[in-house]
Amino acid sequence: MAVVASAPGKVLMTGGYLILERPNAGIVLSTNARFYAIVKPLYEDIKPDGWAWIHFQSWADMKLTSPQMARETMYKLSLKNLVLHCVNSGDSRNPFVEYALQYAIAAAHVRFDKDKMDKLQKLLLLGLDITIFGCNEFYSYRNQIESRGLPLTPETLASLPPFASITLNAEELSETNCKPEVAKTGLGSSAAMTTAVAAALLHYLGVVSLPSMVREHIHGDEDPMELDIVHAIAQTAHCIAQGKVGSGFDVSSAVYGSQRYVRFSPEVISSAQVAGKGLSVQEAIDDVLKSNWDHERIKFSLPPLLTLLLGEPGAGGSSTPSMVGAVKRWQKSDPQNSQATWTKLSEENSALEMHLNTLSQLALRNYDVYRTVINRCSLITSAKWADEAIEPNHIEVVRALLGARDAMLGIRSNMRNMGLAAGIPIEPESQTRLLDTTMKMEGVLLAGVPGAGGFDAVFAVTLGDSSQNVIRKWSSLNILALLVREDPHGVYLENNDPRLTGVTTGVASLDIS
Template identity: 70%
Template sequence: MAVVASAPGKVLMTGGYLILERPNAGIVLSTNARFYAIVKPLYEEIKPDSWAWAWTDVRLTSPQLSRESMYKLSLKNLMLQCVSSSESRNPFVEQAVPYAIAAAHALFDKDKKDALHKLLLQGLDITILGCNDFYSYRNQIEARGLPLTPESLAALPPFTSITFNAEEENGQNCKPEVAKTGLGSSAAMTTAVIAALLHYLGVVDLSPLSKNEGSADLDVVHIIAQTAHCIAQGKIGSGFDVSSAVYGSHRYVRFSPDVLSSAQDALNGTSLQEVMAAILKGKWDHERTKFSLPPSMNLLLGEPGTGGSSTPSMVGAVKRWQKSDPAKAQETWKKLSEANSKLEIQFNILSKLAEENWNAYKCVIDICSKQRSEKWIEQSTEPSQEAVVKALLGARSAMVEIRNLMRQMGEAAGVPIEPESQTRLLDATMDMEGVLLAGVPGAGGFDAVFAVTLGDSGSNVAKAWSSLNVLALLVREDPRGVSLETGDPIIKEITAAVSTVHIE
């Protein structure tokens, strides 16, 4: 009885830095890049003497990294101890397991707790797999002399083994890092593991029948995933990445950090069950509003190959600047927040126009997808089409404003939020036919660029990027959040990969 759950990676389109503080909102898009967790019993039979056991076994397998770790889990205080000589640990899964089980203890009555105990005595066998899109395969593609195109990426087998970045030149004790594309792999992985465990243990039911938008089960997954993710990171982040991994694309306002204050008690010896009970009862005041890209618009991500940026250090620099020049920082943030709202409003207008008059909307998108933006205004022949063009141009100008303000903030804080090389690339991208807007996602830096393209213009943008040494990824927006999967993800991915290769 294996349970397979998956959770999506994310792209933060607006709200970089601001999203760290309430009540600022950000628009986060979930993607078709998914992390899978498979949970099943480690042993088929429970040994007769097992009632006296104080510990049970947990095995964690990560096939892409060719790693397997064995743990002992204390059934009394839910401590997880690694017993294999594995060099590299996975702090996210190491927090996910005890917190998911503590939640079961906090929510179950006596009968259910007895059944839980029996289930845990069979051990836990956990396997994690991440879609290729989470990792950078640019080096392998270049090493094989293949062109930097989505087709080269699509030719890689699903769940390809992950190589590590080269070590620092001085080679001093630096652990090799997996090169990532910035889609929030740790949040997607934590959420998938929590969801699979909670469903397996009977805490939630994620089968399609019970899973509606406002599902209380999803809220439980969300709370426990946020908790485990924050503890593993050693800090309370904004949580937008976990929120989108659970709920899919939406507009997000963060929770008040003090709802996790009781998680600190676990470090001071309070039992994990008590801590989890308090967190589940806490006032989770995050806000999420439905949002996804308007019809006939596509998210496109590109990897410029200039190496990743460290988000925490950039966030730290921005926070220091806020302290050192509060008046200027306040003014920039206010303007940024307004520009973010403008963009969101234009997207909502476009979705509404598509609903009210699909033919006029579709007609404008088709024409504009083959033109550069300065020609768009000439394309509208009637008021209903003019409204669509006006909203498209409104969205563009809001994005230009967001980018200007993000650059100013970066310059003031002394960090490359939109580095010069990215500025040149983004300007060139926004000049291409059928491109609505382009930007750097999240905290910015060298990680990735995104574009929102109209109609079928994406494949031409991918080709143009290739000539600029930018690898267009296979990632697209997919508004689905966490979900239960039927069957083996490897088989599923292979069939899905075959069916998606249709790039001209």
């Protein structure tokens, strides 16, 4: 029986750069763009010689298929030491999936008793058939849209077939370079993919029981301990595949959903970093699962009637690792000024979080009043919002809205200062002009560059029904508004293969009217 799991992409709204160091926090929003992993047996029956050799050096067959990339990779997995051997080695290898596969099976080994181990071995001898694919929003189709003379609108994006092939421009390839660069939109595809694969495998093998999604509403059956196992495996696999221990906010949001996040200590996965060097994979994963995962996460989502928008400027991507490196060099060369900037930035991040939480609390306290103020403010610019506080209970809502705007302006100012000092374009001039224009529009609460900044994307948070005005304005400025919205849910079990049903819980079901 096939298992289908999905995990969301992310938008880091606050905490860029600071989130790399404890105890700095960041607000990360999970989205309706999801990555899917399907796991099922490769064979109907165990090969005649398979079970007889289980106590010797037996190998299980594994197949990884990525239909969007038109790639298929075959592996042999040693059931003795979990070494993974690629049969058709080449440019098609995917280290994120490989480590997720290795570590998920290792987790089963260290958590199962003898009876379960026998069942696991038989299950593995049937082979594993793994298929991965992501929503279109993880990838940039802007070049293809422009080359066809189509308008840069969400409607054009919505007209693409779900899980479209990632077509390539022929001029980008050469005889000496046959590995194309796939343009992405910065939603954290590798983290979402790694999480989906790890979760699907752990569920398929019986290590965890994932929460399920039925008609787009999660059952209230999430077990934090079960998701903690998924998180530990996905986080470790993602770090080892990257070759560095990042902050991990992208994997955390893929597992748990939107949240306020403080990173884990890098030492947590130190055993995995030396796996195969005197320490077996099973021993390393046993250590990882028993480690004190000291990350902090508090559930968070945008207040009611607020909408997240993402826009793709088409100015080319930015290299996050090189930008992070530049900021770290600046910190070392000018510790006093860099610390002062970080302190101010941290204070503004906390202020924005506080004002957004206040809005959520006000909505809970008196939704009718909250809705009235939000709808009125959605029709006018922020300069006129104070005029809408015509009753005492309106003042609190308007004060929180204006406080959130001021905090965002402070965040942007400090991010620009950091970029200037470090010599990198955290908020390039072109982005500044776009963001200033966006924040002056009716019904716009916030606008900024997510994560590490640069040229990748911009985000806006709008009030009520004002998002369509922003989308139209962006289109006139040659900015492609994506179909991405916040969805606070993390990883879960799907009912079916979305390619067969034509219905997804991600962007394909988004109403763009």
